[in-house]
Ligand SMILES: Nc1nc2c(c(=O)[nH]1)N[C@H]1C(S)=C(S)[C@@H](COP(=O)(O)O)O[C@H]1N2
């Protein structure tokens with residue numbers, strides 16, 4: 195993950211409180227980016243913006259875990275992305291994932307490994323038992339930027355409990371879809387595919403661990419990991435695996451795609467930690483997308499109260 199400045203990230207944004215406002219904001223930014231001579235959004239994105247004013251999700255319960263900080267604009271959340279299956283540049287996923295996922299086939303998710311109730315489900319059926327809620331979380335990327343995103347989804351623990359993990363289930367491994375036709379980035383070997391991530395079982399069961407199906411009142415777009423993605427807000431962004439097709443209970447610590455790519459740079463835990471530098475840059479500060487001045491990064495991305503106990507007695511410099 196190489197650090198690149200994106201000019202969108204330097205635009206000053208204001209608090210956005212309702213959908214109408216952020217749609218207007220979207221149109222404003224489209225004009226602003228055009229005026230500034232910055233690469234314009236694809237025509238398709240412009241054409242589809244009025245449709246986005248109709249929320250799919252209504253009257254959602256607000257989570258007590260939500261932060262009250264200003265939201266990052268809808269535009270930044272949906273155009274400044276990391277999703278290497280669709281290219282390595284921040285604006286690649288929004289351009290290349292417009293047709294993803296292929297709606298003509300149902301999205302299947304396999305839940306297997308060390309559990310008594312494994313299964314393969316159509317997404318609709320998988321999520322049906324769970325009450326969707328809105329959760330506003332900070333997301334801190336390992337590259338030094340951060341966002342505040344209003345997610346829609348449900349607690350990962352609720353889903354995992356339903357699968358009845360057994361006593362050998364010490365970790366949970368997640369896989370993204372492997373389909374180089376639909377995901378052109380998989381035709382290059384920039385990462386080991388499918389994208390793999392993992393959590394220790396108690397991390398996965400922590401109430402903060404969240405499975406998102408939407409954001410900003412609507413279904414997830416391809417670039418944000420449709421139709422199902424993990425969100426672990428106390429960890430660097432790459433742990434929040436997108437477009438999940440498999441959730442497997444395992445006995446041994448999973449080896450993530452980023453650990454394969456750079457074992458000295460990306461550890462299994464990858465907890466946000468201002469005191470542990472990435473080998474090539476410091477992690478002590480971050481730029482909130484839409485702000486000019488950097489802010490200080492906090493331990494566990496500010497979620498120490500909720501997750502600090504998971505790491506008591508661990509040397510966080512060793513288990514980075
Ligand atoms: N499958 C998959 N998941 C992924 C990635 C990826 O390249 N592939 N990138 C990660 C990184 S590095 C970050 S910062 C977040 C970005 O999420 P966002 O684009 O929705 O903000 O997704 C994470 N999930």
Ligand SMILES: [Mo]
Pocket residue numbers: 195276334335336337430431432
């Ligand atoms: Mo990231």
